[in-house]
Each structure stands twice: as structure tokens, then as C-alpha cells.
Amino acid sequence: MPIVVVYTWSGISSEAKKKVVSGITKVFEDIGIPRHAVEIIIVETPKENWGVGGEQASEKFRDIKPP
Amino acid sequence: MPIVVVYTWSGISSEAKKKVVSGITKVFEDIGIPRHAVEIIIVETPKENWGVGGEQASEKFRDIKPP
């Protein structure tokens, strides 16, 4: 433990994934959890599969790209 | 809040996704939650990744397609 599931829009870069993995692991190390115990899963879904405020992200955030 | 994660078979239409997003958001508005606070994620997985009653949906529901 902990297990961390991160939901993002599809298409985030490999570099961003790397930073998410190392950064979140560090957050748990800083509260005393051994790093080997931290497991993280990034689940990517297309923007049309996200709804915010009743609209799909593919509409609402048409011009925003994932990092 | 709330966050809603919807698991479906792969291949549901963009039109169906739109209705899922607007419809679920409306359900929460109707109990007093502001629409901007509702976030929905649709996670699609292939029918062979679904098991119902011990069988894969790709076998058990061979002829059924997602909406």
C-alpha cells in the first residue's frame, strides 16, 4: 500500500508519466512509506469519455491538450 | 464531487457517451449538486475483458453490441 489509480485524458507524454510516477511515489516516501510499497496505475481515456459539468471534455476543452 | 466512473464494453457510440454524460450529470443536479461539480469518466474495455457468471462477455453475449 498505497495503490494509486490516476485517470487522465489519453495522450499524456511518456515524460509526463515518468514525472507522475516518481513524484507521487515521493509524496508517500515523505510521509514515511517505503518507496517499494507504492504502486501507481495511470488509466488513460479519450477526451470524449470525460464529462465535466454535463459536457464532454472533447467539446468543453476542445483546445486543451494533455501534458 | 461526485466522481463517477462508468465501465462499459468498448465501442459505445459518441452519441451514447454524450447521453451518459449529460444524463448522469442531471441525476445529481436533481438532488441538489451543482452541475460543474460532477465529473464522469467512461472506461471502455473489450468484451473479452468482461466476465459474467464465469464466462467472458465475448462468448456469453456474442451477438450483443454496445449502444
Place this chain on the structure above:
Amino acid sequence: MPIVVVYTWSGISSEAKKKVVSGITKVFEDIGIPRHAVEIIIVETPKENWGVGGEQASEKFRDIKPP
């Protein structure tokens, strides 16, 4: 299918849960899915377990109660 996991703050009323269950089921019926196939799970967590914009909901939304 579908499976729907709804994350909310702890303490939503039984009446609200009932409306969430019947309302979300109806959304899927309206796109052609048989109602018996819709399964919904409401996962409640305390406001201090929610973070929005870097702050716990117990701080940021101190005076807001779940429906």
C-alpha cells in the same frame, strides 16, 4: 454491463442514494441497455479524504453538506 462506481462524500441520505440508483439506471435504459444489466456502487469517503485544488474538502467546502 455497465458497472458504475460513484464516489461521494460520506453522509448522503438514503433518499439521495435511491435517486442516484434509479436515475443512473434510467440513463442507461434510455440508450437501450436492459435495466437488470446496470450495476451501481456508491463509495462514500469523509470530506477530509477529498482533495480539490490541493485542499481537503473539509477545509475548502467547510459549510457544504452532501445531499
Place this chain on the structure above:
Amino acid sequence: MPIVVVYTWSGISSEAKKKVVSGITKVFEDIGIPRHAVEIIIVETPKENWGVGGEQASEKFRDIKPP
């Protein structure tokens, strides 16, 4: 109930998925749950989307393949 969400690396074989579905269903039957009530979803994500001990599985387990 129960609903079981299984996160794995992408690329597990169809044969392995079948065994996961039938095997997990059997586990619940053995504790008295009717098999038709067991629903299982396998969510596959690429190895670069997994972090263990601060590293991506695509680095840390470079030579390991899913079953």
C-alpha cells in the same frame, strides 16, 4: 455483487483472461455466492503507465511480459 476490477499490463493473452474470469468466479462460488452474481472487468494499461517503487514498469521490468 461482487464486482471485481483487475488492473494488468496490456497484452495478457485471451487464454489468460479466460482463466482469470473463470478462476475468480470460482473463488466466490466457493464462499457461497451464486456464480451469475460475479462480474469481473479486466483493465489493461501499458507498462509505461505502471509505477512501482518510483519507476515505470517499462523500465524496471523491461524483460518481463504479461502471461
Place this chain on the structure above:
Amino acid sequence: MPIVVVYTWSGISSEAKKKVVSGITKVFEDIGIPRHAVEIIIVETPKENWGVGGEQASEKFRDIKPP
């Protein structure tokens, strides 16, 4: 990997949890995954938080208890 999240009704016995943990781990060992790599989380929620076919499990399955 894998990570397995099991959603059940609240109140399943400690003995049943033990069987779920050992049984599911065995399923993955049988397809070639080392047992130490299997992590399982059981998330319990009250029957009124489950919806099946538009009804809460606390109504629909009033007389059924978890194992």
C-alpha cells in the same frame, strides 16, 4: 501487477476475506505470475449503496446476507 479491487457488500466475514485473498492470488499464480506481485483490496459498501436493476440491494435482496 496485477492489482485487484473487489467491491462487496459490507459485513463479509474475516474468514471469507481470507479465502478471497488466497484464492484470487492462486488464480494469478496459476497463469505464471509470482504471488508476491498480486495485490488485492476489498472495498465494502453497505447494501443501500448498491444498485441492481434500478433498485437498492437493501430492498431487492432484503434477506440475503454477505458470506
Place this chain on the structure above:
Amino acid sequence: MPIVVVYTWSGISSEAKKKVVSGITKVFEDIGIPRHAVEIIIVETPKENWGVGGEQASEKFRDIKPP
């Protein structure tokens, strides 16, 4: 987006939760995501509900407490 679901053993301190929320949010800010878009949910479950390597954490990690 992103939505982050963190599964931990029950009983982590309010101070630790606060650090998890602010720390994870910072990780995403650092890759260019606005902080208000980051939503985090901490799901706590008792140690007997965790399985690692086929054993419950309540057995395997009998003497370890969450931070």
C-alpha cells in the same frame, strides 16, 4: 482531470491526508495542469481487507501502522 484515487489502510492521520492531497496536486501542477483541475479521493480500507502475496496485511504486516 486528472482524477486520482488513492487506496490506503484505514487509520492514516489527518495530517498525512493533507500532505497526500497537497503533494499529489503539486506533482500535476509541475507538469502544467492547473491545480483546480486536480481531484483526489482517498479510500481507506482495514488491513484485513488487503491482500499481498496471498496473505492479509493484518497478518503479514501485523506490526506496521499507517502514517
